[in-house]
């Protein structure tokens with residue numbers, strides 16, 4: 001399995017990061033993509049991936065912190081993103097749920113990152129929360145993107161169909177395991193063809209609801225980690241009516257191709 005979205009540098013992993021990675025491998029997660037959210041985590045992520053084969057990263061600015069960019073950030077990010085350890089530009093996008101940064105500034109920072117991705121020919125790792133019309137407009141206005149994944153998709157049927165029509169990949173997290181708030185997603189997720197499906201934990205967030213209590217690591221009982229990716233796979237296999245092996249084969253192949261991670 002390949003976890004395409006893990007916030008491995010989050011402080012919740014500070015005390016046992018190596019053990020978390022070992023548990024992921026033991027659970028069949030061969031590779032993880034470490035998601036960066038600003039220039040300093042992008043720098044730290046690249047450093048973390050150095051001398052490793054199992055972990056690669058993104059470099060980018062999350063919409064929550066778009067207001068914090070400093071002058072010169074575009075050239076600095078371009079430079080970071082050209083590292084061979086960086087497999088996508090992001091996470092980037094729009095989040096109108098919280099609006100920690102004004103929508104206008106979020107859009108400015110989003111478009112600048114889309115320009116960078118086009119220039120350096122790397123795919124984009126996109127965050128959309130209650131902003132799909134503007135996210136779609138921004139993405140389709142950049143015609144030279146090499147690939148788009150909308151990560152942690154939680155939108156509705158029309159939003160999903162619009163993204164799929166545009167040829168984008170869709171990242172599914174443990175949100176799909178939640179029988180209450182995840183039900184709308186459970187009802188539509190199989191519209192995603194297996195050729196466009198990617199899986200992620202978004203650890204330490206979004207612990208899948210189908211994880212048995214005895215599997216939870218001691219300490220923080222709500223913390224998610226990449227080893228739990230198998231529960232996303234299990235849920236998807238049930239919803240698609242197929243074997244877990246087929247979900248794993250398809251999503252691993254998609255991730256290797258999409259991120260050019262051979």
Ligand SMILES: [Zn+2]
Nearest residue numbers: 091127151152
């Ligand atoms: Zn996100």
